[in-house]
Each structure stands twice: as structure tokens, then as C-alpha cells.
Amino acid sequence: MAILAFDIGGSSVKHGVWDDEKLVDKGSFKTPKTWEEMKEKLKKIKEKTAHHFALEGVAFSAPGAVNQKAKQIEGISAVSYLHFFPIYDELEALFGLPVAMENDANSAALAEVWKGSARENDTVLFVVIGTGIGGAVIIDKKVHHGPHLFGGEFGYMLLDGDKTFSDLGTAVRMARRYADRKGISQDEIDGKQVFELAADGDPLAKEEVDKFYFYLTKGLYNLAYAFDPEKIIIGGGVSSMNGLIERLNSEFEDLLKRINYKTFRPELEVCTFRNDANLIGAVYNFLQKNQRAID
Secondary structure, eight states, X not given: OEEEEEEEOSSXXXXXEEETTEEEEEEEEEOOSSHHHHHHHHHHHHHHHHTTSOEEEEEEEESSEEETTTTEEESOOSSGGGBSSOHHHHHHHHHSSOEEEEEHHHHHHHHHHHHSTTTTOSSEEEEXXXXXXXXXXXXXXXXXXXXXXXXXXXXXXXXXXXXXXXXXXXXXXHHHHHHHHHTOOGGGOOHHHHHHHHHTTOHHHHHHXXXXXXXXXXXXXXXXXXXXXXXXXXXXXXXXXXXXXHHHHHHHHHHHHHSSSOOXXXXXXXXXXXXXXXXXXXXXXXXXXXXXXXX
């Protein structure tokens, strides 16, 4: 039996089939502009897939706050028509199969504790570093959503006055600060270029890179002591940067030397899965929700 998986994003919808312990038959289509168009696309993919696989259910990774009890997507996202209606019921009627759904960041975290960097761990934080900072809290290999569905919304944490983790701890915001200080358009430079300029000796770029690492380390330190996880997994675009974990470990050593009481340094690791993470995690969520035996 196989599971059809979809990952709904603001610009595209990815899909694949989990069969024989691997993700196969992958593809994608442009995110439709309306819910009716979305349902038509999803149904066509399901009908085509059913000709080649014996499907037992459909798994979704979606933006927004997925309310498992109410069986709807709350909050806001780039795909506004997904929110605040009984989406589970409509999808199960559309497919004629059981449906499970989880938030995209939570799905990526589930992929890591199932098959990825945290497969040997039960209590894990997954920190996604993009335009802002998001993530997931995993306890006993399950998502901790919280009563307000804000579990893993690390970016709202205040780090300096009224400046949040998202304001201070991302490469995107680092690049914007550099552009403002240089008096150039923010569109002219990105985080990767600032890192390269710093490596080449640009003093302003080095200052901003140092600030990025300082605040990222400070945020991760706070999370480590709030949740005491076995491991913190770093995801998002910055996770592919060479030397990231080594630099963060060095920053942690410096931070711990400045603190006059005995502490621990959290175990940091980058994510294993990238483009397929949300699909794989959506499958794991489906298996958990349907109480299937999971290897």
C-alpha cells in the first residue's frame, strides 16, 4: 500500500508517492489561484496515481496553523483560500481516502526525527532560518502544537529590546542591514554575498556577519534552556552553508565562557532532507495519525 503526499507552497505544490520505504513518482504544479482549481488539480493527480499504486491515504504538508481537532487550517499564509473551513472533510470527500495534514515546518521536523538527522532522538527542536525564523517542537517524536497552535514559532522571541529572533537572527535580515548601511538597494545584495564579502575582508560585511552569528547563537541558547532538547536541527537556506555548525559551536563556546555558572552546549546539526522534507514528514504524520507501525 502507498501514500500520496502533497506539499502546498505559495508558488508551487509538490507531490510524490511513498512506496516501499521511499519517495517516488515526484512532480509539481503551480499553486492555483482558487480552492476549486486546487481541488481539480489534486483530484487529477490522485486519479493518475491510483492507476499505478494501491493508495491507502493522502498526506498533506500545508502553510498556516493546522488545527488537528477542528480539522481546518487557521492563521494566515500565502495561500489564503486554505483557511477557516472544514478542509479535511472536503479533501476526504474528494479523494475517497483518509487524509492527514500538518504544518510545513512541523512536517519537515517530522521527516528529520523519522528518517533524518534526529532519527535516533525523541526530543528535538527544528529551527527553520529563512526570511524569518520558524520551526517545530518535537516531543516523543510527535509535534507539540501548544494550546494556541504556536508551538515552534520561535521567531517571535524577543532578543534585544523589542527586536525579535526573526529581526536579528537571519541571513536575509543581515543582508538588509548591510544594504541600508552601505546606502544601496536591498535588492542589490543577499545573505550569500554578504558572507562572501566578509570572507574577502569587507569590514562592514564582517561586522554584520558577526552580529548574525551572535544573535543566532543567543536565540538557540535560549531555546536550548527553555526546552532542553537532545538536539537542535537547523533548516532553511542557511543550513547548506559550509562551516555553519562549526562557527555556531565556536560562538557557543565563547558565550559559555562569558557566563559564570556551569551550563551545557546544545548538540547542533543541519537537516538531512531539503526539497523532499515536507513530503516525507507529511507521510510520517499520516502514519502516526492512523496508528500505523513505523520503522
